[in-house]
Amino acid sequence: MEPWTPLFDVFLNSPTPEADASRWLQESFPSSSTSAAPITTASFLSLLSKPCDAAVAQGYPFPSSPPPAQTKRVMFIQTLPAMVQSRILSFLAIERQRFCARGLSSLARGVLGGGEEVDFWVARAARHLLDVMPESNYGWISRMGFDSGEERSGNEFESVPAWLKSEAAAARVLLPWLPVSLDEFNSAESFPGGEKNEELSSEAGEIEAEPMDEDVEDIEICDSLGVPLEPEIQDKATSLRAQIANFESTSRTVALANAIREICLAKGLNSVRVLDLIEPWKADDEAASVLISHLTDGSEKEFTWPSLVLCSIILPRLLVLEVRVTRVLLTATIEYCKLHQKAAEYALLLPLVMRKEGINNPVCEAITRIIKECLHPAHVTAFCHKLLCDGKNNERFVCLPSHQCLISPELVWTESLFNLFQNLLNHNIHLTLESVDCIVNSVQKLSLRFSKSLKFGNFLLCLVTKCASSLKSHKQPLTKAVECTNTLVTKSILSKLSNL
Known part of the structure; x- marks a missing residue:
């Protein structure tokens, strides 16, 4: 009371x-x-x-007497x-x-x-x-x-809505971008009540659960077969490699792209080994933009071939990027990734963020542009979850054997990586609770190392502002971590944390 x-x-x-x-x-x-x-x-x-x-008080026959209570x-x-x-x-x-x-x-x-x-x-x-x-x-x-x-039980407060019950009964994932299994869903006793969100349900219907890992494993198996290439194929690959280094005209490069696609998609050939011999990543930016624009075919597999195109032409160039990527190459990459979003995630973005030396400013800018213009916010949420919460990211991306040495088995935190996550949060990407937990744990470990980094401080300020409702349980450890920093925004971060 x-x-x-x-x-x-x-x-x-x-x-x-x-x-x-x-x-x-x-x-x-x-x-x-x-x-x-x-x-x-x-x-x-x-x-x-x-x-x-x-x-x-009850009625009483004698008004002069007080009624008994x-x-x-x-x-x-x-x-x-x-x-x-x-x-x-x-x-x-x-x-x-x-x-x-x-x-x-x-x-x-x-x-x-x-x-x-x-x-x-x-x-x-x-x-x-x-x-x-x-x-x-x-x-x-x-x-x-x-x-x-x-009263109808369907309107009962804090009960599972009927549309969620029907979806849970189906043998598929309801929301592919959330880390919630069907067992966890079925074990929950109550959820906030409410009507079905038509926009969310339509997005859930469009983004179906796909056997991503199976496709990634198919490429890895293809590489592990070790079937030797015939001398004729090796000679063709060597000839194409010589043409890659000499860009003469767009028409010649288009013909070169057709030849590469023809030899790689021939039945029974190991496309990974063929691309490793051709070395298409050594083409200059203009030639690379033409190649990636013409290495497509409506009859090809939805995931495997686009992944090989990205990891053999674009990924190696961006892994060693030290200056801002040229407009012609970035534009061609974005247009290709718009058509092949899943391949872009596994064959370009995921291995690129796992760069062995950590991402720098030019790489951060390129990743930010590709993500913002090519991926649905729900896919970005799942992408962030893979980066932060999956322990073995190096086993889940597509990469040619000659470039695996450029990729780290675990996430390498740099100022540019914090800047990348800040860019995603500013783009109204909603992180899952588990992703927020992983970020807070990393912040606790890295607060001393980046104590004077303004980019680190700006990321924390953005995190506290955008994810305030998810940080209430982390208020105390996060406050201690912020107190270890000394930047222009430290006081602002502490002020926002005190209001959680």
Whole structure:
């Protein structure tokens, strides 16, 4: 009762009780998380519906004598003044989305069906509350009881929506970009109630769960077969390698692209070994842009060939990039990645972020452009989860054997990597809770190393601003990590953390 005293004061004294009560409830949720009696909508309904023994005066034949008082079981809300009751019911009607629909209906029916004469304004507020409830069931009128056994369980607060139950019953992943297995989903007892989000469901239907790992393994197996190439194929590959180094004209390069595709896609050949002999990554930027634009075929496999094109032409160039990538090469790469998003993730972005020396500013800029213009935000969320939470990223990307030495088995943190994540957060990418946990753990370990780095500080400020709701459980360790830094934004970060 004590935590709710200020709210009852609002209902009793405020000239605008509904608005002031809504504001008080909104402000009290964060501050009540550490209190012994947390302030929640369920606890408020429970208090209002709590049975109480109230003294009720009965009629008596001798008016000169005081009538004897009898006790009667009523709800707590019925012990309050009529004005306060009507204000509370009006407030509940306005803020009904925050409360359990079944609890609100039961409360209103209890007020109207108590068997005693109800104040006019209280009855009117209770009827209004029932009227605004979705799919109201008026069978209570004939029974005059507190509880209703005919309410649909589908509208029950904190129950799993029907559309989620039907999706969970299907043998596929519901949301491919979230790290939630079907077993974890089925073991959960309650989820926040709500209507089906049509936009989210349409995106979930478009982004189907795909056997990504199987495709990656297919390329790795192809490389591991070790089948020797015939002398004729080796000679053709050597000839193509000589032409790669000499860019003469666009038409000659288009013909070269056709020859490379023809020899690599020949039946029974090891495309990985052929590309390793041709060395297409040694072409200059203009020739590379022409090659990647013409190394495509509508009849080819959806994932394998585009991945080989990216990891043999673009990836090796960006892995050793020290200056800003040229516009012609970046434009051609973006256009190709738009058509082959999955290949772009596994054969370019993932190994590129895992660069052995860590990414630098030019690489960061290139990755940011490709991600923003080519990938759906849901794919970016999954991509960040793979980087931060998967322990063996080096086993899940596509790369030619001659370039594996340029890639690290684990993430290498640099200022540019923090800048990359900041760019993604500013692009309204929502990280999963597990990804946030991994970032916080890394921040704790790296706070001393980057204590004077402004890029590190700007990333932390962005993280605290964009992911505030996910950082509440990490407030204390994150504060300690930030206190180890000494940058222009340290005080701003600590100020935002103190308000979590």
